[in-house]
Amino acid sequence: MMAAETKKIWMDGKLVESAEAKVHVLGHTLHYGVGVFEGIRAYPTPQGPAIFRLSEHVARLVASARFYRMPLPYTPEEVAQAIIDTQRANDITPSYIRPIIYRGEPALGVKNQKGRVSLAVAAIPAKKYLGEQSETGVRAKISPFRKPHSDAIPSFAKADGNYLNSYLAGIDAAEDGYEEAILLDQNGYVAEGTGENIFLVRHGTVYTPGSESDILMGVTRASVLTIAKDLGYPVVEKLLSVNELLSADEAFFSGTYAEVAPIREVSHYVYGDGKPGPVTRDIMEVFYRTVHGEEPKYAAWLTPVAPAPRAVARATRRAATS
Numbered sequence: 001m002m003a004a005e006t007k008k009i010w011m012d013g014k015l016v017e018s019a020e021a022k023v024h025v026l027g028h029t030l031h032y033g034v035g036v037f038e039g040i041r042a043y044p045t046p047q048g049p050a051i052f053r054l055s056e057h058v059a060r061l062v063a064s065a066r067f068y069r070m071p072l073p074y075t076p077e078e079v080a081q082a083i084i085d086t087q088r089a090n091d092i093t094p095s096y097i098r099p100i101i102y103r104g105e106p107a108l109g110v111k112n113q114k115g116r117v118s119l120a121v122a123a124i125p126a127k128k129y130l131g132e133q134s135e136t137g138v139r140a141k142i143s144p145f146r147k148p149h150s151d152a153i154p155s156f157a158k159a160d161g162n163y164l165n166s167y168l169a170g171i172d173a174a175e176d177g178y179e180e181a182i183l184l185d186q187n188g189y190v191a192e193g194t195g196e197n198i199f200l201v202r203h204g205t206v207y208t209p210g211s212e213s214d215i216l217m218g219v220t221r222a223s224v225l226t227i228a229k230d231l232g233y234p235v236v237e238k239l240l241s242v243n244e245l246l247s248a249d250e251a252f253f254s255g256t257y258a259e260v261a262p263i264r265e266v267s268h269y270v271y272g273d274g275k276p277g278p279v280t281r282d283i284m285e286v287f288y289r290t291v292h293g294e295e296p297k298y299a300a301w302l303t304p305v306a307p308a309p310r311a312v313a314r315a316t317r318r319a320a321t322s
């Protein structure tokens with residue numbers, strides 16, 4: 001993240017200038033990867049900026065911290081408020097919001113559990129993670145790097161260290177000219193992307209791997225499952241083989257950063273005519289209307305963020321002088 005992309009970062013109760021948001025080089029998290037984080041989006045809606053599925057992200061963050069024995073000195077309500085306050089202070093929409101829980105005080109030694117557990121929250125301008133291909137279809141490669149088994153590193157927790165695996169798979173795919181990697185689990189079943197869950201469509205049924213495939217149980221994944229069911233598509237969570245992946249009619253990724261992104265091709269196997277298929281398009285349409293506050297049915301998934309009083313005063317002055 002570039003310091004210039006954001007103004008204020010929330011650090012343990014204070015909104016500090018981005019350039020001042022620093023931690024000690026001997027902090028435990030930096031050395032051992034024991035930190036947990038979230039990726040959350042805020043969208044413009046007709047009622048003003050709103051955060052998508054805030055309480056689900058906070059619940060996963062708090063559960064991840066608890067699993068890694070990081071006693072957080074904030075309640076889930078205080079974490080949610082810190083996220084809202086950061087979004088409001090930066091006044092950027094659409095934004096990508098990154099809360100992170102870490103140990104930032106000097107504390108070498110892998111088993112060291114001393115030192116303050118901290119929370120920081122940043123908000124940066126949201127980009128299309130997969131560029132143009134988010135709409136026209138992503139080219140993905142089946143990665144030679146597999147997901148670690150959850151007996152080694154549990155996939156339900158969104159922990160810093162998990163992303164060594166995503167990093168290796170992601171750069172390998174990029175070096176081979178693909179936009180994304182698809183990782184298999186230890187048994188060779190389809191798991192997920194580097195930062196996305198995966199869906200397949202076959203004969204009008206929507207399939208996605210379940211928790212037994214060592215995936216992160218995505219908040220977007222849960223939203224897509226609800227949307228697909230409500231649209232009347234049969235939905236099945238099951239182990240998916242590479243054969244099922246390559247012979248599907250359609251495929252797409254879901255994730256906070258990737259949103260809902262059609263997959264055009266997997267390791268040279270092209271889906272249909274190479275354009276997003278009808279079921280993918282149907283789900284994408286409802287998803288994008290939902291996040292932009294245009295689907296009353298899912299309005300409860302959005303938390304409105306009223307602008308800070310100063311921003312309201314600025315806007316009122318602008319309106320008065322124009």
Ligand SMILES: Cc1ncc(COP(=O)(O)O)c(C=O)c1O
Nearest residue numbers: 195196197216218219220255256
């Ligand atoms: C490995 C992995 N899988 C799936 C996802 C999608 O999860 P979500 O929809 O909650 O962003 C993410 C992103 O957080 C991820 O990092």
